[in-house]
Amino acid sequence: MTILQVNKVSQRFGELAAVNDLSFDVEKGEIFGIAGPNGAGKTTLFNVITGFYQGSGDIIFDNVNIRGLRPHQICHRGIVRTFQIPQLFLTLPVVENVKVGAHFGVTGAHDEKESINEAINFVELKGKENVIAANLNLFDKKRTMLAAALATKPKLLLLDEPIGGLSPIEVSQTITLFQKINKELGLTILIIEHLMKVITEIAQRLMIIHNGEKICIGSPQEVTKDKRVIEVYLGG
Ligand SMILES: Nc1ncnc2c1ncn2[C@@H]1O[C@H](COP(=O)(O)OP(=O)(O)O)[C@@H](O)[C@H]1O
Numbered sequence: 001m002t003i004l005q006v007n008k009v010s011q012r013f014g015e016l017a018a019v020n021d022l023s024f025d026v027e028k029g030e031i032f033g034i035a036g037p038n039g040a041g042k043t044t045l046f047n048v049i050t051g052f053y054q055g056s057g058d059i060i061f062d063n064v065n066i067r068g069l070r071p072h073q074i075c076h077r078g079i080v081r082t083f084q085i086p087q088l089f090l091t092l093p094v095v096e097n098v099k100v101g102a103h104f105g106v107t108g109a110h111d112e113k114e115s116i117n118e119a120i121n122f123v124e125l126k127g128k129e130n131v132i133a134a135n136l137n138l139f140d141k142k143r144t145m146l147a148a149a150l151a152t153k154p155k156l157l158l159l160d161e162p163i164g165g166l167s168p169i170e171v172s173q174t175i176t177l178f179q180k181i182n183k184e185l186g187l188t189i190l191i192i193e194h195l196m197k198v199i200t201e202i203a204q205r206l207m208i209i210h211n212g213e214k215i216c217i218g219s220p221q222e223v224t225k226d227k228r229v230i231e232v233y234l235g236g
């Protein structure tokens with residue numbers, strides 16, 4: 001079953017087509033990876049899906065065309081995203097940051113306090129609820145942002161290069177956490193990651209984009225063997 005259908009989506013900045021006529025489907029329950037060189041249009045694609053940019057084309061989520069809706073409307077429908085650089089309220093404690101997510105999310109559908117607790121437990125930040133966000137290390141900042149996202153009770157989670165700047169141990173803990181979110185919470189995940197070693201490990205299917213265009217889509221094995229992917233991305 002398809003949960004997200006991206007159909008001929010583009011985003012222009014003046015002369016530049018940062019995302020160019022891009023189409024792909026995401027299946028319910030899968031971890032779908034997006035990779036490509038710096039400037040390929042990966043973050044811009046997330047910005048269009050989540051309503052930060054208007055874009056053009058169709059984005060069908062749960063049978064509704066959400067393209068052009070405001071970010072909060074898209075969040076209410078069950079899509080949430082994290083950012084490459086953690087976006088937090090730095091003067092507020094962890095719990096208040098997660099509360100913003102719970103408050104912002106799928107309105108009326110859940111008990112806020114319970115969602116906040118569940119999310120904090122899930123990302124293993126129990127005991128750090130009252131730490132001011134500014135005083136957290138990068139790993140904890142990222143997990144706070146993730147907890148805030150989970151507290152919205154999403155169906156689809158978009159992760160933009162979530163492991164950048166982490167140590168090897170933190171990277172492997174983060175990957176385990178994403179797999180747990182996918183399996184135990186039943187969330188569909190779209191993950192952007194430019195390191196092929198990581199993305200091929202976590203994603204069930206993978207799309208490579210270059211200059212805003214799709215150059216290949218398939219299983220990690222198929223994609224890493226693809227001639228164009230080797231030519232423009234992996235180097236061959
Ligand atoms: N708000 C913006 N205004 C103008 N150009 C932008 C804007 N956001 C991104 N771009 C450009 O669009 C292209 C794709 O950027 P981005 O989506 O951030 O790439 P990626 O995430 O794949 O590294 C880049 O050339 C970038 O400079």
Ligand SMILES: [Mg+2]
Nearest residue numbers: 042043044084
């Ligand atoms: Mg980016």
